[in-house]
Amino acid sequence: MICRHPHSFSFKHQLPVLIMVPCSPLIVMLWSQKWHDKQYKKAHLGTALKANPFGGASHAKGIVLEKVGVEAKQPNSAIRKCVRVQLIKNGKKITAFVPNDGCLNFIEENDEVLVAGFGRKGHAVGDIPGVRFKVAVMRNRML
Numbered sequence: 535m536i537c538r539h540p541h542s543f544s545f546k547h548q549l550p551v552l553i554m555v556p557c558s559p560l561i562v563m564l565w566s567q568k569w570h571d572k573q574y575k576k577a578h579l580g581t582a583l584k585a586n587p588f589g590g591a592s593h594a595k596g597i598v599l600e601k602v603g604v605e606a607k608q609p610n611s612a613i614r615k616c617v618r619v620q621l622i623k624n625g626k627k628i629t630a631f632v633p634n635d636g637c638l639n640f641i642e643e644n645d646e647v648l649v650a651g652f653g654r655k656g657h658a659v660g661d662i663p664g665v666r667f668k669v670a671v672m673r674n675r676m677l
Contacts, residue, residue, distance in 0.1 A: 586656065587626045593670065596621040598645045601638060602629065606661040614662045617641060617669065619649055630667040637669075637677045647672045 568574050576582045588594045596619035603613040615638040620627050630649045632638045641647070648671035652659045658666055669677055 582656075587621060587624070587628050587667075588651075589624065593648055593650050594621050594623060595646060595648055596628070596630075598641060598643055598647055599627065600643060601641070604629070604662055604665060607663055610661045612661075614665070616662075616665055617647070619647060619667075619669075621649075628667055629665050630669050631662060631665050632669050633677055637672075640677075641669070641672055645672060 583590050599618040599620055602616050602618055604616050606612040606614055615632045616629050617632055617638075618627060619630050628649065630647070631652060632641060647669050649667045650670040652666055652668050654666075656666055658664055671677070
């Protein structure tokens with residue numbers, strides 16, 4: 535049986551292309567239902583990669599713009615020490631958490647830092663709202 539793959543279009547004329555594949559109505563259903571899966575759509579559309587400030591990389595270098603304190607979410611009561619960083623590769627500004635006690639004292643404005651993800655694949659961690667990254671290296675030293 536000859537079956538037309540639902541996503542087989544020639545880009546030049548936008549006409550469907552016949553592909554010789556053995557298929558049944560269940561396989562055609564599988565092809566079309568993949569796009570209703572959230573993880574499949576995120577992986578194959580490419581919009582998540584464009585929205586990622588790192589552009590698919592695990593780390594990125596940036597320049598410290600300012601030190602900021604982020605209030606913890608309820609029921610905790612604290613001011614988490616963070617820095618605003620402008621990435622060198624694309625100029626995007628992000629907020630990064632500064633780990634360990636007293637490490638904010640070693641960071642000054644206009645320092646070059648290496649920023650990494652915070653651990654939840656692009657989501658905020660714990661009681662720190664909106665902070666998705668952490669400072670990993672500062673002046674060629676691990677924090």
